[in-house]
Amino acid sequence: MDFAKSMVSSPGPSSSSNLSLVAPSSDEDNNGLRALNVIASNEALMNELGCEAKGLVESHIPRSNTITPSSLCVIFASYASLSFVYATPNQKYSNRNGVFHHNDFIGKEFGVKVPSRCSDGFVYIMRPTVELWAHSLNHRTQICHPLDQSVVTLNLHLKPGSIVLESGTGSGAMSHALSRAVAPNGKVWSYEFNKVRAETANEEFKKNGVDNICTCEHRDVCGEGFGESCGDGGADGIFLDLPEPWTATEHALRKLRPDGRLCSYSPCIEQTQRFVKTLSDSCHSVTTIEVRLKEFCVDTLPALPMEISMPFYYGTEKVDKARKDKVKAEEERKKKEAEEGEQPKRKKIRTRPAAEMRGHTAFLTFATKSVPLK
């Protein structure tokens, strides 16, 4: 995925303007100017400003625009029906929309619509993002959905450079989300007690190009702890998605730095209750939340045809007059529109909640590790 690629540095816009931060020494008897020059040549101050003497350097990751062999492609068949392939020449992919030849989209740009060769079906080939990946990946376990992923990432206070521990890896959806938040110089250590799942996850990280940020290890953290990943007190955030999170609390708190954030993801309230009990002394600001996504559908409702006028129930003079005025105004509007050759707008845009929603995923418990006393 793009976020794990290496940075390209280029001189910033300052290089093109006439900015030389090291000022020439001045012989003028001008206190102010001299003071200014002192600042400009003062390295510490310049560092404070973040500028190097030569001008600013910008780093960014170039976007992969075209589909090349072996690049991960998310295949969009229809809403919420996504899958993925690694583009391979001469390969075919088939779903119920038809058969699609990889050769048809290799070399094209991401986001392209590819028709099937043998039917009228089509698919879109999308660049992978963490969210599309979560929708398309093979579920080896129950996955952490994008909504929960995003809430956890924000509430663990992650930013580039953070070190995160995660257990268990499961299908790796969460690992990708965490990796994106801590890239390019952070690190995600993920632990999985199922050997096959751990191996598959590592292979997947490699194929998706996130292995430089995220590493999965086969280990049962409840019994064995978090290993040699980072020193004690070295982790900025820890995410636990375990059947018995309370057994891992002690290990987790050892690895967590003071004021670091801990999150546990448990589907059942009993798990949460037991977990919270183990936190009491060493953590503060313990909160448990649940979040749900409520989807809306957008419909366009046809308005009543203009020719039919609804029967009018009120006979009072005032209302009648208002009605007459309205009819008159309507006629004038129609006349005007007919002159301008415009069709009257008949459709109204309306929303309604989707018929079904995910009622529950998990209780998210967040806590902050207490700082040691003086």
Add this chain to the structure above:
Amino acid sequence: MSNSSSSLSPSSPPSRDHHVSEGDVCIVDFGEGRQYFLTACRSGKDNQVKLGQKGKVYTTGLIGLPYGAVIEVKNSRMVRTEDDLITPPLNLEDADADGDTPSVKLDNRNLVDDNKSQITTQDDIMKLREEGKTGQDIVTELVNNSKSFKGKTEFAKAKYIKRKLKKYLPRARIVRCTSSTVCDVYFKKDAMRYMSLRPDSLAQIISYANVYAGAQVLTFDTISVVTASLVERMGGYGRILSVHSSQDPPHKEVLSKFNFDYKTLDVLKFVSAFEIFDPKSKEDKDKDACDDEKQKLKAQGWPVPLMEHTIDHLEKDFESDQAKHDFLFKRASRFIRKLCRPSRDETLEYLNKKSDSLIISTKFDPLPILLALLPFLAPSCPFVVFSEHIEPLAECFEKLKSDRLAIQLQLTETWNREIKVMQNITHPQMTMSATGGYILTGCKVSDQCVEVEKKGKLVGKGFGAMRARGRGNKRKLEDVAAGGDADREDDDAGGSS
């Protein structure tokens, strides 16, 4: 307790990361939504703040304390407490005389709600305060003098003590300013002003827009918290093109809360909507080219010579060399910032490179903004539109769907409930936030077209051919593909027969 400077021991300098440094903004959280942004400084206008009944308080004491520490206000100073607990334990004299298992079941059957169970009067409390008793002593007094206290259950007792302590011994926790904590403060303080942007909505905006360090993000944001969070998430890599319609670059106030260093903040590039999208601005530019004075000012490089009046100001108005130095330093950084600001052509170049994501969170009607900015988003890249109203998003949804500009469209609202987890009495909070705003997400599609050799028996002209074959005649295929369609159950995009 010793005075605050003792916590700044010279032998172990506080690391910048986990301690409050001088000049840092931090949140001081008294609980129940009473959160304040305070700047830790030794002097200046931010040194003194007014905190409710406590009156003026100096913020000097915050310097050097670790984030997460608990403080107390004593004699207008903030000092760290010895036990680091928001609710410290009380030494109750005869508490639990009958042991852990009460002989009678405790409940409200004997409660007489006549407001006479507390025999301590307001005057008594005033007297205790004058005697210099601590808040802990006062609460202990209150508990001992309460007739109904002993009849309460353990939970009710704890609740009573907590409530009284909050009043007589207000303690606060120092919280680091991060996007989630800052957003939380704003949401609790004045949700309307920040367009009901709840932290979980902010989390989704950042995630769904696929924001990562090194990306180029195009935004039109009037909430400011969104932009500041993006800056935090980019960590100094990549570029944020912040389109604004105001005279001056916006977001200053919120950005100042995050203690960003210059390099981190440098990812933020402001794009004036008028400069880029208004054809008139080009004429203005030509006009400017003729204006000699303006050109001269523009061409000014570094170092900028000081004007006469500035030299006067420097000589007369400053008492110490440090103040003079600070003034010049600020001036220098202002110039550097100005010189580093990308020109119109450079901005256009960035825009034309196309961005990796697009975020619109504005009080204005988002549809025209979305349609204007969508061409600058690279194909297959995600966009997010946030609004506190659903109607504008529905219009955007309809437009994107009918013009086949995007797929995987999703219009959502988030439901967020906090749960009070305690042994045996776990329950959801009695009140919860009803809305955190609406979010529209989707992925832009390419307008490139792939042509393939058709092998099937039925060679359709375009994808509309499907309609003639019965199964798809209810609606156009692409309608289904765009998502959010009427019947999702029966949802096969280009399903062949």
